[in-house]
C-alpha cells in the first residue's frame with residue numbers, strides 16, 4: 001500500500017484517486033501523525049512508499065506542519081508534491097524562500113529526463129531537444145537550494161528548481177501538481193512512482209475486494225444483527241447489497257418513504273431488494289406524517305430541518321424496535337451506514353482539519369451513539385466510482401448504480417415554498433418524463449445518452465400560475481422549470497446545453513400529459529452564483 005500524508009491541500013483526495021486508478025491501495029492520513037505511528041504503520045512491510053501532499057501554508061513559517069522525520073528514515077521511496085516538496089527540501093537540509101508572488105496556472109516545465117521518475121515522459125520537445133511537460137502550478141514559495149544528495153529534476157524560468165531527486169534514497173519531489181488533470185502526464189508520473197519506483201503490485205481490484213469485504217463483515221458482525229437505513233441512493237444500496245451478500249438475513253433494512261420520492265421509486269427499491277435480492281426490508285410509509293408537518297411551511301431551511309428531523313425520528317423508532325427484538329429474537333446490535341471515503345475525509349474522520357470545510361455531510365452523524373448501536377461501514381475505504389463498480393459487481397442494475405444524485409430532502413426542496421401532495425404528484429410525473437427523454441436522446445458525437453452526459457437533471461415545481469391556451473379553451477395552470485447541469489465535483493456546475501429537439505419533446509409531453517402544468521421553462525443559470533437545487 002501507499003501512504004499519503006495530507007498537509008491540507010484541497011486536492012489531496014485526487015492523489016489518492018490517481019493511485020487507486022493505478023490499482024494500488026492507498027490511504028490518506030493527516031500530516032501530524034506521530035513518529036511512532038509512522039514506524040508502526042510501516043512495520044508489517046506492506047507499506048511501499050509515501051506521498052506528501054500540497055498545502056496552502058508556507059514552510060517559511062515556523063508554526064506550519066512538517067512531515068514526521070521517520071518518513072525519511074524508513075528506507076522507502078517518498079514523493080513530495082508542492083508543499084510536500086518544500087518541506088522535504090527544508091527537512092533534508094535544502095533551502096526554501098518566500099516567492100513574493102504566487103505562480104498559479106499552466107506552466108511548461110523542462111523535464112530533466114535523467115531521473116527514473118521523468119525518463120521518457122514529455123508532452124513536447126523544444127528545438128534544442130529538451131523534453132517539456134505541460135503542468136499545473138499553484139505555489140508562492142519555492143526551493144532555492146537543493147538538499148545534499150539531490151539533483152535537479154525539472155525547471156521553469158520562474159521556478160529554477162521545479163523538481164528534485166535523490167535517486168540513491170528514492171526521494172523525488174515536484175513543485176507542480178501531478179494529481180490534477182491539467183498536468184497532462186500527471187497520471188503517468190504518479191503511476192511510475194507507485195508501480196515502478198515503489199514496486200507495488202497493481203492488485204487493487206473490485207472482484208477481490210468483494211471477497212475480502214464479505215469476510216471482514218462476517219468477522220466483525222459474527223452472529224449478531226444489523227440495521228441499515230436504505231434510501232434508494234447509490235451508497236446505501238451498495239452497502240445493503242454487500243452486507244446482505246455477507247450475512248443474509250442477519251441484515252434488516254429500513255426504508256423510510258417520506259412521500260417526497262420520485263415516481264415509483266419506493267416500489268422500485270422494494271422490487272430490487274426484496275424481489276430480486278431477497279433481503280429483509282421494512283418499508284415505512286410516513287408520507288402523511290411528513291406532509292402534515294410541512295403544511296404551511298415555506299422557508300427552505302425550515303423545510304429542510306423538518307424533513308431531516310422527522311427522518312431521524314422515524315428511523316430511530318424503527319431501529320429501536322429492531323434493537324429490542326421480539327419473542328426469541330435477540331435484537332440488532334449494529335447500525336450499518338453507506339459512508340464512503342470522501343465523507344470520511346470531508347468530515348474529518350481521516351482528519352483533513354487543515355482543509356477548509358466546504359460542505360458538511362449528513363451520513364456521518366451521531367446516530368449510532370444515540371441508538372446505542374455499533375457502527376458498520378463497509379464502504380469507508382472506497383471512492384464513489386469504486387462504490388459504483390462494486391454495486392455492479394454485486395448484481396445491482398447499472399441504472400440504479402449510475403443514477404444521478406438525489407438530495408436527502410427529496411422533492412421537498414424541488415417544490416418551491418409550501419409542499420403539498422398535489423404539487424408533489426404533478427412534479428413526479430413531469431420529472432419522470434424529463435428523465436425518460438434524457439435517456440432516450442443520444443448525442444451523436446459521443447454516442448452517449450443525455451442522461452449520461454449530464455451530472456444531475458431534474459424538474460422543479462413553481463407554485464405560480466400562468467395563462468395558456470389548449471384547444472379552444474383558456475388554461476390557467478402551474479409552471480415547471482427543467483434543470484440539467486454538468487459538473488465534476490458539484491461545487492461548481494454549468495447548465496447543460498441540451499439539444500433543442502430534446503427540450504421540445506419534453507415540454508410537449510409534459511404540457512400534454514400532465515394536466516395542471518401548462519408552461520415549461522429551462523434554467524440557464526450556472527453555479528455559482530446559482531446553486532444546483534433551487535432551495
Ligand code: XMP
Pocket residue numbers: 362405406407408409456490527530531532533534535
Ligand atoms: P447545491 O444545490 O448546493 O447542491 O448546488 C449540490 C449537490 O448537493 C445535493 N444536495 C443535497 N444532498 N442532502 C443531500 O444528500 C441535502 O440536503 C442536499 N442538498 C443539496 C444536490 O442535489 C447537488 O447534487
